[in-house]
Amino acid sequence: MRTLNYLLLAVRDPLRSAELYSKLLGSEPVETSKTFVLYVLPTGLKIGLWLAGEVEPAPKPAGGIEISFREPSKDAVLATYSEWTKLGLTVVQEPTDMDFGFTFVVEDPDGHRLRPFVLAANPR
DSSP states (O other), X not given: OOOOOEEEEEESOHHHHHHHHXXXXXXOOSEEOSSEEEEEOTTSOEEEEEEGGGOSSOOXXXXXXXXXXXXXXXXXXXXXXXXXXXXXXXXXXXXXEOSSEEEEEEEOTTSOEEEEEEEOSSOO
């Protein structure tokens, strides 16, 4: 059985992106260089920030991936919204109720979407 345990994001500046992702993830990278930064989260998930110009084969334009973060409550989603908007992230969806739950979406400087959410009591 395959295990999904690694996300690789093509970014314009891994060190600059790491400044943001350290705040978003509440974690410091385990590996850092000008072309690559690696996080290993407590769940075992790894997130790599790779200089887009160094990725082979070359990726399509940077951005376009969405990373979701499950929160324990609507209040937690709103607290994350407050925290992340203070970091200057671009809001592409204000906090809102959707079929699956309460959520919002912001973009990092490379256009990767970040979606915190709490599931609805009875999602459709």
